[in-house]
Amino acid sequence: MTSPAAASSPASPEFTDFSDVDAFLRIPRLASVAASDDGRVVAAIQEADDPGAKLVSSLWELDPAGREPARRLTFSAKGESSPRFAPDGSLLFSSARPDPEGGAEEETAAIWRLPRTGEAQVVASAAAGLSLLGVATDGTMLAATSVLPGGTLEDDAERRKTRKDAKQTTIWHTGMPIRLWDHEIGDESRRLVLVSPDGDLTDLTPDVGTVTLHAASADLSPDGTTVATSWTQRVRGGETRSSIVLIDTATLRRSVLCAADDTAQFGSPLFSREGRHLAVIRSTTSSPTDTSYSRLDIHPLGGGEPVTAQLGDLSLSDLEWAADGSLLVAGDLHSSGAVLRIDPTTGEARTVAGDGVFSSLASAADGTLFALRNDVATPSRPVRIGAARTISELLAPGTVGALPGTLEWVEADVDGLTVGGWLCLPAGASAQSPAPAMLWIHGGPHGSYNAWSWRWCPWLAVERGYAVLMPDPAMSTGYGDAGLNRGWPRRPDVVYRECETLFDAVLERAELDGSRTAMLGASFGGFMANWIAGHTERFDAIVTHAGLWALDQQHRTTDAAASKMRVHRHEEEAPDWYRACSPHHEVDAITTPMLITHGNRDYRVPISEALRLWWDLVSTWDGEPQDMPHRFLQLTSENHWVLTPSNALAWNQAVLAFCDQHVLGADPVPEVLPW
Secondary structure (H helix, E strand, C coil): CECCCCCECCCCCCECCCCCHHHHHCCCEEEEEEECCCCCEEEEEEEECCCCCCEEEEEEEECCCCCCCCEECECCCCCCEEEEECCCCCEEEEECCCCCCCCCCCCCCEEEEECCCCCCEEEECCCCCCEEEEECCCCCEEEEEEECCCCCCCCHHHHHHHHHHCCCCCCCCCCCCCEECCEECCCCEEEEEEECCCCCEEECCCCCCCCCCCCCCEEECCCCCEEEEEEEEECHHHCEEEEEEEEECCCCCEEEEECCCCCEEEEEEEECCCCCEEEEEEEECCCCCCCCCEEEEEEECCCCCCEECCCCCCEEEEEEECCCCCEEEEEEECCEEEEEEECCCCCCEEEEEECCEEEEEEECCCCCEEEEEEECCEEEEEEEECHHHCEEECCCCCCECCCCEEEEEEEEEECCEEEEEEEEEECCCCCCCCEEEEEEECCCCCCCCCCCCCCCCHHHHHHCCCEEEEECCCCCCCCHHHHHHCCCCCCHHHHHHHHHHHHHHHCCCCCEEEEEEEEEEECHHHHHHHHHHCCCCCCCEEEEECCCCCHHHHHHHCCCHHHHHHHHCCCCCCHHHHHHHCHHHHHHHCCCCEEEEEECCCCCCCHHHHHHHHHHHHHHCCCCHHHCCCEEEEECCCCCCCCCHHHHHHHHHHHHHHHHHHHHCCCCCCCCCCC
């Protein structure tokens, strides 16, 4: 429930004990910020519940001047998230908490409104829940929900109850795709609905099937007359194409603004504050020779040709229209990040902020910009970005104090190309006591080691005495098109050459011990771990999470099968690539102890990859079963990530204990785990 007094909370103490993994995972985490036109700032902050079963979000009001402590606004066990200010200054948010008046659907997320004074009340609810997408100046809202196929908003609750009571779980598929990350596609039809200020729902897309809006991004024009949404259609060969469609909210008539074809698709539409422009992300279609490149197009809705933002090397991740009509863009840049201000008439850009990774951009009416900022050494913190690129932190829970080591940018020359990465050094490393070293390779492959991570936090390993090198090799974000495409199509030999060269360069330092090393990676990094295991014996331990193993199998079973098969083709069409790049071909060469970790609900890299790798390792082990060094940590309720705090605790403990055993010579990990 909402606290009537919403008393101020003193700033939480800084966290410094990285030896306590459980306490680390209980640090409050800033998830998002929202700003009102009159300068109020509210943040969603996540914390683990007492048993470590889930992260629970609550809303906190921050002092925009950065002087007063944050003030907690909401306290329910279900949590509150996705804060957004309405035109009247009230705070909208999403929550599945009980409705004291009994009007909302139970156990599903509803849209709530918290006035400046008084208690929060339900605005609108639906049987499948509602997620808020946009708000017009008159208070009308755009939201997304789902209904069972063939149903309507009116009969959906009863149909769901019937299906649940019968324990019916069947899905009738008629094409691709059928999965996305960790959930099924085909059992529900996603809908866009207009929500009046009084909470009445109007289905804007009553005739769509199960694929059209399954991953749609949409926005509502300021005057409430038009919805812009991505619109997905199936085409031949198991592929889909996503266009941008405009929906008249009065007549439900649809028109195509950006038509997808074989060269590009479109998404993430965002109206400017005055409604004269629409920002759209255009993604080129990947091929065997080129990855997908993202372009930011700005469409003048009154007529004329769109302009393309001049982003340089920045890989965009977040958009926000400012009150002055400019477009703010955040993204990865050169192993860090930046915020750019785009002129919508010319596409020209200038830097607003740098030296950090920024997200959740929130611009107030007076032009003040708020955001979350983080880097490798600092978790997300709320900041105010002022003139002359000044950045001021706002007070909020979740601060981290002294780290157990130092952070340093390192570089090496690889065939005339400079490759860099972040090196985390333990405080006690010296020539007299050199530190063992870990090489971490990031996922994607389009990603960057430029930010704080709760999942892969190097400082937990640094606390135990390890140095951790995190390179940005070929295909990393933030280095322009050339950086994204270097090493395409997903060539592990190119990535490993760059990572190994940088690793060898830092191992020349007297404070590092090159005779004690480990290699770790997840997703694409897990694929790299699997490939490296069959191509070198230099590491004492290898940890692979959600790693691809048999590419002929994974490319057909992933939820992203269409793009994988388009790029890499069938084995008979690219036999040399599959033979050189699929890790399973080199299973007989693996001698390094491997720890496999994988979630059963991972549809991007299905659990079948881990199952086959585990069978191949166990069945080819030439020794007594009790002497086999490999281990498998199966996470039966997790997806591509490890999101449950208690599972994240077990994962970190298992990974560190496995490395301690094989790198440091510590006691073997017990057969029955203590966690």
